Amino acid sequence: MKAALRRTAVLAAGCLLGGVWAQSVTLTGMLGNRALLLVDGSAPKSVAPGETHRGVKVISTQGDAAVVEVGGKTLTLRVGDAPASVGTRTHADGGGNRVVLTANAGGHFMANGSINNRPVQFLVDTGATQVAMGAAEAERLGIAYTSGQPVRLNTANGQVQGYRLKLDSMRLGDVNVYGVDAVVTPQPMPYVLLGNSFLNRFQMRRDADQMTLERRY
Numbered sequence: 203m204k205a206a207l208r209r210t211a212v213l214a215a216g217c218l219l220g221g222v223w224a225q226s227v228t229l230t231g232m233l234g235n236r237a238l239l240l241v242d243g244s245a246p247k248s249v250a251p252g253e254t255h256r257g258v259k260v261i262s263t264q265g266d267a268a269v270v271e272v273g274g275k276t277l278t279l280r281v282g283d284a285p286a287s288v289g290t291r292t293h294a295d296g297g298g299n300r301v302v303l304t305a306n307a308g309g310h311f312m313a314n315g316s317i318n319n320r321p322v323q324f325l326v327d328t329g330a331t332q333v334a335m336g337a338a339e340a341e342r343l344g345i346a347y348t349s350g351q352p353v354r355l356n357t358a359n360g361q362v363q364g365y366r367l368k369l370d371s372m373r374l375g376d377v378n379v380y381g382v383d384a385v386v387t388p389q390p391m392p393y394v395l396l397g398n399s400f401l402n403r404f405q406m407r408r409d410a411d412q413m414t415l416e417r418r419y
Contacts, residue, residue: 229279237268299417301375315374322394330397333384340386347386
């Protein structure tokens with residue numbers, strides 16, 4: 203099991219089904235020849251070649267890689283790979299108003315989504331005032347963060363220079379939110395923190411290991 207938890211490779215698969223983005227798939231590790239998949243935020247499931255889990259079929263596995271078929275496309279996932287995306291947006295995109303997240307084994311709510319139409323992995327942080335990300339992630343997303351407002355950020359290692367800006371768009375599930383306040387820190391961060399500048403747009407409800415976010419109007 204330790205090998206399965208070494209690193210996380212995320213595939214935010216925006217496959218076009220019925221005019222909306224389809225599924226998000228995470229390869230969290232390997233258990234022998236079985237791929238440990240997390241689909242749409244559900245609990246991880248070990249899937250052997252030839253088996254299908256929630257619409258994702260594992261074709262083959264080798265080492266830290268798995269070849270899967272999702273939405274009619276064949277993709278190779280590797281543990282530790284940067285997020286990748288498949289598919290395009292449509293006019294129906296972002297029409298939803300409700301997202302349901304499931305806590306992982308550590309009790310954290312994580313979800314695949316996108317910022318400015320590029321896939322990211324979010325970690326819900328109700329203690330964070332704003333959406334937050336590291337400079338390396340901002341660069342990967344093509345965000346010109348140094349043109350934002352310089353701010354001093356308090357960290358465990360003291361104050362650091364960061365930048366405050368607005369994100370054009372964020373997507374979680376089939377919900378799009380626009381003009382979200384965010385901060386970029388020079389320190390590396392494994393996830394994008396989903397802070398209250400995004401969460402306050404929703405009515406939040408938690409029931410055991412599920413969190414429901416319903417858009418406010």
